[in-house]
Amino acid sequence: MSSAAREASVPRLETPTCEKGIGKVIVAPDSKDLIAGVRIAPYPVWPDDRGYFLEIARIGQGLPAAFPKETTQISAALSYPGTIKAFHFHRRQTDCWVPIDGMLQVALVDLRSESPTFGLRNTLYIGALRRWQLVVPPGIAHGYKVIGTNPAILVYLTDRFYDPQDEGRIPYDDPQIQYDWQTQHK
Numbered sequence: 001m002s003s004a005a006r007e008a009s010v011p012r013l014e015t016p017t018c019e020k021g022i023g024k025v026i027v028a029p030d031s032k033d034l035i036a037g038v039r040i041a042p043y044p045v046w047p048d049d050r051g052y053f054l055e056i057a058r059i060g061q062g063l064p065a066a067f068p069k070e071t072t073q074i075s076a077a078l079s080y081p082g083t084i085k086a087f088h089f090h091r092r093q094t095d096c097w098v099p100i101d102g103m104l105q106v107a108l109v110d111l112r113s114e115s116p117t118f119g120l121r122n123t124l125y126i127g128a129l130r131r132w133q134l135v136v137p138p139g140i141a142h143g144y145k146v147i148g149t150n151p152a153i154l155v156y157l158t159d160r161f162y163d164p165q166d167e168g169r170i171p172y173d174d175p176q177i178q179y180d181w182q183t184q185h186k
Contacts, residue, residue, distance in 0.1 A: 011114065011138055012112065016177070017176045021121070022123040023107075023179075035108055035117045035122050038134070038135065038137065056157070057157055064159070066159070067094070072158065074156075075156055075162075076153060076156070077153070079152050080146060081147075085144055087174065088167055089167070089170070091166050092166050093160050095136040098133050100153050102146055102151055104124075104125070104126055104127050104145070104154065105181075106123065106143075106144045107179050109121050109177055111139050111141050143172060
């Protein structure tokens with residue numbers, strides 16, 4: 001997609017009104033309950049007696065294959081147990097998340113008012129116990145809580161350089177989204 005076409009395809013966004021809860025829990029990369037445009041794939045890990053090697057991404061292949069090499073940015077975040085980083089969204093940027101250590105409870109909310117999944121929430125448990133990459137397109141509010149007793153490390157690729165003008169914020173406890181960050185005791 002050309003940069004002009006990407007600029008013209010900014011979705012119309014609004015915060016949906018949701019019932020309290022965590023939405024649909026996604027347990028398979030091909031789940032029919034996944035928010036439109038969100039993509040998931042396992043990533044390879046090669047353990048041996050010294051530790052492990054894992055691939056974050058191959059430029060031009062896999063989930064971030066369409067990310068332009070001229071503007072792709074690779075970043076990392078370390079967060080301590082119990083930390084909640086939510087919600088934010090992008091108008092133009094696509095993210096590819098690769099949690100490499102610890103466990104994340106990832107929350108997604110479709111803010112795209114013209115999307116067939118507008119207002120849908122997804123929850124994914126990803127990281128050391130479920131090694132999935134996650135692509136989050138523009139217009140999807142996203143965030144996470146570090147679960148368990150260890151810090152989490154998230155490496156992420158973006159299809160454009162960081163631009164604070166592209167980012168929007170919604171409080172983690174927004175009364176319309178009503179995402180329940182408490183342990184579910186199932």
